[in-house]
Amino acid sequence: MMDTSEATAATDPKTWELRLYIAGQTVKSVTALANLKRYCEEHLVDCYTLEVIDLLKNPQLAEGDQILAIPTLVRKVPEPIRKIIGDLSNEEKVLVGLDIRPHGTH
Amino acid sequence: MHEYKLAPTALPQLPKAPTGIEGLDEITEGGLPLGRPTLVCGSAGCGKTLLGIEFLVRGILDYDEPGVLMTFEETADELAANVTSLGFDLKAMQADKKLRVDHVHIDRSEIEETGEYDLEGLFIRLGYAIDSIGAKRVMLDTIEALFSGFPNEAVLRSEIRRLFRWLKEKGVTTVITAERGEGTLTRQGLEEYVSDCVILLDNRVIDQITTRRLRIVKYRGSTHGTNEYPYLITEDGISVLPVTSLKLEHTVSDEIISSGVSGLDDMFTRRGWYKGSSILITGTAGTAKTTLAASFALEACRRGERCLFFAFEESPAQLIRNMRSVGVDLQPCVDQGLLVIEASRPTLNGLERHLVTVHKLITEYQPQAVVIDPISNLVSVGSISEVRSMLTRLIDFLKVNNVTALFTALVSGRDGRMEMTEEGVSSLVDTWISVRDLEGIGERNRGLSILKARGMAHSNQVREFLVTEHGIQLLDVIIGPLGIITGAGRLTQRMQEQAQLVAQQHELSRRDRELERKRRVLEATIANLRTEFESVEEELRQVNDEESARQQALDRARTSASHGLNNLPLRQPNTQPE
Numbered sequence: 058m059m060d061t062s063e064a065t066a067a068t069d070p071k072t073w074e075l076r077l078y079i080a081g082q083t084v085k086s087v088t089a090l091a092n093l094k095r096y097c098e099e100h101l102v103d104c105y106t107l108e109v110i111d112l113l114k115n116p117q118l119a120e121g122d123q124i125l126a127i128p129t130l131v132r133k134v135p136e137p138i139r140k141i142i143g144d145l146s147n148e149e150k151v152l153v154g155l156d157i158r159p160h161g162t163h
Numbered sequence: 164m165h166e167y168k169l170a171p172t173a174l175p176q177l178p179k180a181p182t183g184i185e186g187l188d189e190i191t192e193g194g195l196p197l198g199r200p201t202l203v204c205g206s207a208g209c210g211k212t213l214l215g216i217e218f219l220v221r222g223i224l225d226y227d228e229p230g231v232l233m234t235f236e237e238t239a240d241e242l243a244a245n246v247t248s249l250g251f252d253l254k255a256m257q258a259d260k261k262l263r264v265d266h267v268h269i270d271r272s273e274i275e276e277t278g279e280y281d282l283e284g285l286f287i288r289l290g291y292a293i294d295s296i297g298a299k300r301v302m303l304d305t306i307e308a309l310f311s312g313f314p315n316e317a318v319l320r321s322e323i324r325r326l327f328r329w330l331k332e333k334g335v336t337t338v339i340t341a342e343r344g345e346g347t348l349t350r351q352g353l354e355e356y357v358s359d360c361v362i363l364l365d366n367r368v369i370d371q372i373t374t375r376r377l378r379i380v381k382y383r384g385s386t387h388g389t390n391e392y393p394y395l396i397t398e399d400g401i402s403v404l405p406v407t408s409l410k411l412e413h414t415v416s417d418e419i420i421s422s423g424v425s426g427l428d429d430m431f432t433r434r435g436w437y438k439g440s441s442i443l444i445t446g447t448a449g450t451a452k453t454t455l456a457a458s459f460a461l462e463a464c465r466r467g468e469r470c471l472f473f474a475f476e477e478s479p480a481q482l483i484r485n486m487r488s489v490g491v492d493l494q495p496c497v498d499q500g501l502l503v504i505e506a507s508r509p510t511l512n513g514l515e516r517h518l519v520t521v522h523k524l525i526t527e528y529q530p531q532a533v534v535i536d537p538i539s540n541l542v543s544v545g546s547i548s549e550v551r552s553m554l555t556r557l558i559d560f561l562k563v564n565n566v567t568a569l570f571t572a573l574v575s576g577r578d579g580r581m582e583m584t585e586e587g588v589s590s591l592v593d594t595w596i597s598v599r600d601l602e603g604i605g606e607r608n609r610g611l612s613i614l615k616a617r618g619m620a621h622s623n624q625v626r627e628f629l630v631t632e633h634g635i636q637l638l639d640v641i642i643g644p645l646g647i648i649t650g651a652g653r654l655t656q657r658m659q660e661q662a663q664l665v666a667q668q669h670e671l672s673r674r675d676r677e678l679e680r681k682r683r684v685l686e687a688t689i690a691n692l693r694t695e696f697e698s699v700e701e702e703l704r705q706v707n708d709e710e711s712a713r714q715q716a717l718d719r720a721r722t723s724a725s726h727g728l729n730n731l732p733l734r735q736p737n738t739q740p741e
Contacts, residue, residue: 080283089278112284116291119284123268126313127283142313143278154275 073105074134089128092145183221186403190388202357205364215302228299235308239264269312423462426637430622446598464496468531479504608650
């Protein structure tokens with residue numbers, strides 16, 4: 058899921074560095090991941106990185122990004138940090154939250 | 164299975180986790196429910212966070228139970244800085260892996276909500292923190308902050324409910340703090356979820372004086388103190404002040420100790436009062452209350468006891484100087500370390516802090532006698548009912564420790580009694596001595612009487628006393644036509660008595676003289692009579708003599724006649740016709 062386009066992320070200001078926190082393969086987590094991937098493929102082709110963190114495996118990582126709700130999508134870049142919680146089922150909200158202007162063609 | 168069978172008999176009581184907070188364990192009868200959540204609620208500035216932190220810190224220091232502090236408001240650094248003044252070194256505890264602080268930052272503006280979610284992340288964080296140090300205690304500082312971060316209240320409530328259940332299953336003793344709401348214990352109704360133990364903190368300002376109070380609203384499965392208990396935030400943390408002897412079962416002494424004034428001792432049938440009892444001396448201004456108190460302190464030191472003197476009116480130096488002027492020299496006792504004078508203005512602290520100071524000093528110094536002069540000044544920092552409750556606790560505390568306590572109280576008014584002493588303290592003390600002005604025409608005298616003395620008979624008289632250079636001296640009772648006489652009346656009475664005495668003596672000597680005269684008259688009469696008798700006797704004797712002489716002469720004449728008639732028988736004179 059990670060480092061799809063590290064090089065472009067550093068140079069292009071319009072790159073998205075995303076982290077999705079989940080806790081095991083719950084329905085919500087799986088749905089959120091599926092939704093997120095769909096949005097990214099649609100709107101952020103080749104200009105995003107996505108890291109999926111399973112807190113059941115790495116519980117110590119929850120503190121760093123102040124994770125409380127599961128699932129939580131964290132937009133690290135561009136600044137400021139935004140968090141979107143829930144299974145990301147509302148596309149409009151997710152896109153607004155991620156500050157993604159939908160491409161005109163789509 | 165064995166344990167289950169044993170449980171009803173072996174564990175009659177709910178297992179508890181001692182908080183280590185002074186006084187709180189007494190009220191809760193052992194501590195907070197072990198392995199269960201406890202809700203601490205109160206308005207801002209009550210010390211909720213402090214109570215929670217102290218619970219964790221004491222657990223770490225005193226009971227070796229590591230703790231997790233999850234804070235939703237302050238950062239770890241802020242908290243550590245805040246409690247440094249109390250001597251809690253959170254950083255060191257964190258380094259020792261005894262404490263874990265997790266600051267949960269919630270910023271609504273950062274969070275967007277879409278679709279379903281839960282708070283599993285919070286559980287994971289907390290679970291990780293607990294497991295990483297093997298924590299037994301957890302504190303969630305103002306979990307209600309979650310409500311500002313997450314708009315979906317239904318989810319939040321169910322998650323909080325789940326969290327508390329989860330904590331219970333984990334077996335950690337949890338303290339949850341929450342802000343007090345309008346008409347409810349907490350703003351978000353957390354009390355619905357935490358049903359094991361709820362502690363309410365309160366911060367009340369009455370007459371510009373703040374008193375903090377603590378109350379156990381509920382404690383499932385255990386009895387507990389139900390009152391409101393004042394508590395303080397001291398330099399050592401939170402200190403709750405329960406009435407120490409809730410059961411009135413302290414042991415008593417049958418030993419009698421002197422009051423330091425021998426005349427006063429005489430007024431009690433057992434010559435003094437019981438050791439470990441409490442004595443109240445009330446009186447109007449300038450009735451030598453302090454002198455009586457100092458005499459008692461001096462006497463205690465003479466017996467070799469340690470005495471603690473709380474002076475709320477005078478500095479130690481002033482007290483010693485003033486008492487020396489009436490022959491009560493406290494300086495040697497101070498030098499020997501038997502007497503400690505603790506002087507402070509009552510207004511310096513709130514009542515509860517005074518009580519804590521007194522407790523602390525008594526615990527430190529272990530005196531056998533305590534003097535508080537005067538308790539009435541404490542009213543200036545609290546209402547009468549508060550002073551009363553403070554004194555109740557103080558007296559109980561002293562009694563439990565078998566400390567003889569003497570209090571003085573200033574009363575106002577001519578009748579010399581004020582409601583404070585009348586309804587307040589008097590029922591608490593064992594012996595009540597009243598000193599007062601006996602104001603007559605143009606003078607004031609001091610009178611002393613015993614209003615009550617539990618456990619012994621006592622004089623009912625009002626005794627006049629003088630403050631002399633050799634201490635307090637009780638004068639003998641002089642009873643005049645209208646009762647007991649004092650002062651100038653006493654002098655008048657004495658002069659009258661002297662005059663009477665003189666008159667009586669005069670009368671006596673006059674009678675003596677009269678008697679003497681009578682005796683002389685009698686003697687003279689007797690002499691007369693005797694002379695008379697003697698003359699009569701003389702006369703009679705003369706007559707007798709003459710008679711006998713005549714008879715003899717006659718006899719002689721007859722004898723000579725009979726010589727002439729020789730043959731006449733001898734008995735002839737007898738038969739001789741007359």
